[in-house]
Amino acid sequence: MKASWEKTEKNTGILTVETDEQAVVDALNQAFKKVVKKVNVPGFRKGKVPRSLFEQRFGVESLYQDALDILLPVAYEEAVKETEIFPVDRPEIDIEQLEKGKTLIFKATVTVKPEVTLGEYKGLEVPEKDFTVTAEAVEEELTNMQKQQGQLEVVESGAVENGDRVIIDFAGSVEGVAFEGGTAEQYTLEIGSGSFIPGFEDQMIGMNLGDEKDIEVTFPEEYHVEDLAGKPAVFKVKLHEIKRLNLPELDDEFAQDVSEFDTLEELKADTEKKLQEKAEKEKESYIRNELVEKAAQNAEVEIPEVMIESETEQMLNQFAQQLSYQGLNLEMYAQFTGQDQEQLKEQFKGDAEKKVRANLVLEAIGKAENLEPSTEDIDQEMEDMAQQMSRDVEEIRKLVDAQGALESIKDQLRMKKTIDLLVSVSQNKA
Template sequence: MKASWEKTETNRGVLTVEVDEKQLGGALDKAFKKVVKNVNVPGFRKGKVPRPIFENRFGVESLYQDAMDILLPEAYSSAVKETSIEPVDQPEIDIDQLEKGKPFIFKATVTVKPEVTLGEYKGLEIEEKDFSVNTEDVDAELKKMQERQGELIAVEDGKVEEGDRVIMDFEGFIDGEPFEGGKAEQYTLEVGSGQFIPGFEDQLIGSEPGSEKDITVTFPEDYHAEELAGKEAVFKVKVHEIKRMRLPELDDEFAQDVSEFDTLEELKSDIENKLKEQKKNEEESYKRNQLVEKAAANAEIELPEVMVEHEVDHMVRHFEQQLQMQGINLEQYSQFTGQDVDAIRGQFKEDAEKKVRANLTLETIAKAENVEVSDEEVQEELKKLAEQMNREVAEIQRLMEAQGGLEQVKDEVKIRKTIDLLVSNSKNAA
């Protein structure tokens, strides 16, 4: 096999691959054995048609597609290794020559990992930021604990207030006609959450249990459903029930209920200590992120759009998983917020670009600084993973090896060591 690489654009080029006729012949033999099993020719049992008769009747060209399916993956993979390119997307394949008795030649148009020209990455300065813990921080954390212990109580004689949970039926109409997705029964909405179209939740305030009212809103001009965008809608709403959070008193009894402490002061002291430890970790993360961002900003990289889109895909999948944990899917979220999938993806675009740029920069710094990861360091990382998952190290290693994940673990350790290098060489280093 022969392979050559010719760059045609900054991050794209053409990989020309020539597979000799002997390999093509072998692939055609395999293709024939596969195809002939399902061929019926009068005078022969199914699957027993001789090769010459098959080719005379159907033509050798009928085997080409299967032969390509056999040859292409291995030939492309070998050519990538031979030319030392790093593709970041699926190739666009064009067949130049496919004839029996001649070499098989194809061209693959490939987007490759971009070249990175490093700028300054040592001696960088971290912008100061306050990570101290004050009384307001402790009170805010105590408030969260209080809310977690709160109880939703049905409001029998009262009106909807901001923060209440309202159980209701609603149906939306435009020009007197109901529209798809505008109806629900026994729906629970937290008033003030911003979950519905602007203006809807505000108009619920003051409603009583059992009351019915019309709520008039206008869909945003950029609403994801074009047939609704910018239109005025009337929602007929029936309020079934109002639930309001009742919070416990913040006293020693509360402290005893939610912790191992006897007094509220002891609980506050514990909260303060934990917040300090949390802030310390946040400060460390802040410093590391600052240095990575600065090093990436100083580097010259022309990002392939496909790399950014792949990262957006990953972020959207992660976001979907988070939504599912809250009991909703992406489609429902899209309806609630008035954003289509493209708009949601657009929200991740900037962060995706930053992440891809940062990863490429760190990868290049690691090469420039000869950052290596030992087998012992990989084992230590596996040990940490095993502890987190409450599994045996050997079991985690077997799983990683089976899924090809050991190299990923090694890469993660290398990236971490590279960031350590940036920290130790920063102006703020102790």
């Protein structure tokens, strides 16, 4: 097989491939074995039609598409390896020659991973940021623990307050006409959660049990339903139930209930220690992220749009997975917030571009510095994975081999070593 690569634009080029004649013969043979099983010819059972008769009646050209399906992926992959290019998108294929007894010649228009021109990445400085754990932060953490131990209790009398969970019926309309998704009965809503259209929850504060009220709101201009975007709406609301969180006292008894400590002071001291440990990790993460961003900003790279689109799609999928843990999906999220998938993608696009740029620059720095994970690094990673998954190390090794995940693990380790380098040569190093 012959393969050549010629760049036509910054990140695009033409991959020209010519296979040998035998590869075409083999592909046509495989195609015939597949097609002949479906052919009906009088006097022959399915699958038993002679090749010569088949080609006489249907033409060898009838095998070309199946032969291409067999031959193209293999030839393309071999050509990519031979020319050492890194495609980032599906190629556009143009067949120039496919005939029985001749070679297959095709051209593939390919978008490849961009080249990076590194800027300064050593001696970078990160602005100082305060990660001090304050007394207020400790109290806030204790309050969160207190809320977790709180009990929801039905409010027998009184008005709705911020933070209450209410059960309501509602029916929405625009200009007197009901709209899809605007009606529900016995709906549970947390006041202050921001789940509904802005202004809805605020107007429920002060309502009493059994009250009925017309709540007037305006749909956001960017609402996902075009017919409703920016329009005023009226929701007829009836309040059925109020539940409020009853909090336990913050005292020694509380400390004994939620921890191994006997006194509240001991719990406070332990909480402060954990917050300080968390703050140290956040500080380390902050420095690493800032250094990566600065190195990326100093580099020059023209990113193909398809790489940004792919990363954006991954971010959307991850967001959808996070929603699923809360019993939601993208459609429900769009209904509550007015943001559809396209708007979410647009929202993620900036971060997706930054992530792609950072990864490309880190890869380029790693190559420039000849950074490679050692056997010890890989062994340690396997042990860490085994510990996290509560499985045997050898079992993890077999799993990694079976999934072909070793290169991915090496890539992650290279990136970690590269960021470690940025930290070690920065002005913020210890």
